[in-house]
Amino acid sequence: MEVTFFQAYIDGMDFVFMDNPMLRNIEKNIYGGGREDILKRMVLFCKATLEVLFCKYTWCVLVIHNIAHQGRGPVSDFRYVDLPQNYIDHFKLHDPGGGEHFNILAAGLKAEDRVVTVSHGYAWELKTKEGGWGLHQIINECDWKLKGIVNGIDAKEWKVALQRETLQTEN
Numbered sequence: 187m188e189v190t191f192f193q194a195y196i197d198g199m200d201f202v203f204m205d206n207p208m209l210r211n212i213e214k215n216i217y218g219g220g221r222e223d224i225l226k227r228m229v230l231f232c233k234a235t236l237e238v239l240f241c242k243y244t245w246c247v248l249v250i251h252n253i254a255h256q257g258r259g260p261v262s263d264f265r266y267v268d269l270p271q272n273y274i275d276h277f278k279l280h281d282p283g284g285g286e287h288f289n290i291l292a293a294g295l296k297a298e299d300r301v302v303t304v305s306h307g308y309a310w311e312l313k314t315k316e317g318g319w320g321l322h323q324i325i326n327e328c329d330w331k332l333k334g335i336v337n338g339i340d341a342k343e344w345k346v347a348l349q350r351e352t353l354q355t356e357n
Contacts, residue, residue: 249304
């Protein structure tokens with residue numbers, strides 16, 4: 187599949203955004219589609235992300251917005267990631283209620299350099315059995331790389347950007 191990349195260099199940092207119709211909302215819902223559709227979107231996103239890693243010192247950051255959506259399925263779903271068989275253990279997760287299953291978010295938590303969530307409170311919640319949706323043990327093991335960030339915009343920066351845009355429009 188073809189993925190379009192957009193790049194911006196802001197305040198000494200490279201930002202890369204990607205686009206593909208498969209990555210956009212389906213049925214007006216970012217979590218739309220069946221289980222396999224969602225899994226295929228996740229795999230496309232992950233593979234496209236790996237394609238863009240062109241810097242020697244690139245760090246990977248996993249952002250958790252809603253941990254309930256993990257890319258779970260039977261272990262046989264590993265075939266969709268198109269990786270050598272020796273990587274399967276990264277994706278396996280044992281659930282006391284459902285046994286061993288495939289979990290793409292579990293693999294991401296284990297592999298990423300940093301993990302951020304949408305708030306400090308949510309970062310704390312993910313470490314609990316109730317809030318971690320079966321991933322709390324992995325999250326607690328990688329606690330050193332977990333951080334909650336403020337979910338929103340910098341109002342001061344946004345106001346300055348709007349003023350700049352207004353001045354340019356008036357001129």
